[in-house]
Amino acid sequence: IDNLVYKEFVDVTIPNSPDIKKHEKQLIDTSMEYMKLPFTRIPGGEKDSVETFQTTSKTGDAAWGKAIGIVDVSAATVLAWFFSSCSNERLAEHERSNGNVLRSERTIPNSRSKLVSFVKTFPNPIANRLFHVWLVWDKISDYNGHETYVLALADREEYPDKELVSSAEDTDTTRRSTAIGTTKATPSIVGKTKGVYLLEVLSNN
Numbered sequence: 760i761d762n763l764v765y766k767e768f769v770d771v772t773i774p775n776s777p778d779i780k781k782h783e784k785q786l787i788d789t790s791m792e793y794m795k796l797p798f799t800r801i802p803g804g805e806k807d808s809v810e811t812f813q814t815t816s817k818t819g820d821a822a823w824g825k826a827i828g829i830v831d832v833s834a835a836t837v838l839a840w841f842f843s844s845c846s847n848e849r850l851a852e853h854e855r856s857n858g859n860v861l862r863s864e865r866t867i868p869n870s871r872s873k874l875v876s877f878v879k880t881f882p883n884p885i886a887n888r889l890f891h892v893w894l895v896w897d898k899i900s901d902y903n904g905h906e907t908y909v910l911a912l913a914d915r916e917e918y919p920d921k922e923l924v925s926s927a928e929d930t931d932t933t934r935r936s937t938a939i940g941t942t943k944a945t946p947s948i949v950g951k952t953k954g955v956y957l958l959e960v961l962s963n964n
Contacts, residue, residue, distance in 0.1 A: 761846045768839035773898070777869050782919045783895045790911035790955035798825050834958035838908040841956060842896055844875045853877065861889070867923070871896050874915055874924070878947055888950035891915035905959040913953045 779787070798812035809828035815821065830837055843849065844864045853862045860878035867873060872895050879888045897909045918924055 761843070761848050764843055764846060765836055765839040768842065769833070769835040773835060773838075776871055779871055779895075779897055783871055783897070786893070786895050786911050786913055786917070787897045787909055790913070790953070791909070793823070793953075793955055794825075794957070796823055798823070829961070834906075834908050834960045837958050838896060838910060838956075841910050842873065842894060844873065844877075844894070856880075860887070872918070874918065876915075879950070887947040889947035890950050890952055892952065893918045902957060903959060905961060907960065908958040910956040910958070912955070914951045 796814045798814045801811045801813055803811065809826050812825040812827075814823045814825075840846075840849075845862060850862060857878060857880040860880060862877040863875070865874045872893060875890075875892045875894060877890055877892075879890065881887055891914065892912050893915050895911050897911075899907050899909060901907075902909075915924055
């Protein structure tokens with residue numbers, strides 16, 4: 760079923776998507792600026808398939824990480840996988856890693872956006888983290904000489920439709936009370952995250 764969902768996203772959703780909206784384009788452009796931060800490579804083995812980097816924000820109050828690797832699947836399919844936050848595969852992995860805790864999504868009609876909420880659990884005494892994220896995707900014709908799909912993420916509070924955000928909060932409260940039912944509930948601290956995925960098309964094969 761998941762593969763059919765990914766295929767529909769690639770074959771139907773992407774080519775028939777609405778024009779990107781002003782607030783979505785603004786998030787994409789802002790997120791692309793993160794790539795200009797002065798990252799330093801983290802030493803690794805010669806056979807490592809993924810290069811990793813790190814830096815801190817200009818104010819020094821946040822750490823940033825970057826990873827570069829090659830995936831043997833189409834860039835559009837990778838975008839579909841990332842954007843499908845509540846696919847069967849992603850939900851199963853979430854439960855294996857975090858237990859029976861919240862993971863939900865809300866697709867915003869006539870847009871390239873989605874609102875996602877999830878709990879990341881940690882061993883005691885570290886409190887769990889509850890994240891509310893706004894996802895936006897776009898396709899650009901030239902990045903490093905390649906056609907590239909972009910997936911940007913920011914805190915849900917940055918989404919301009921506050922009424923919709925408030926509605927999503929109400930839904931999350933209901934789902935959270937259901938999802939934690941079979942697990943000892945640990946209080947969560949609301950976390951914030953932002954970032955960007957750049958999926959370059961290296962080959963048309």
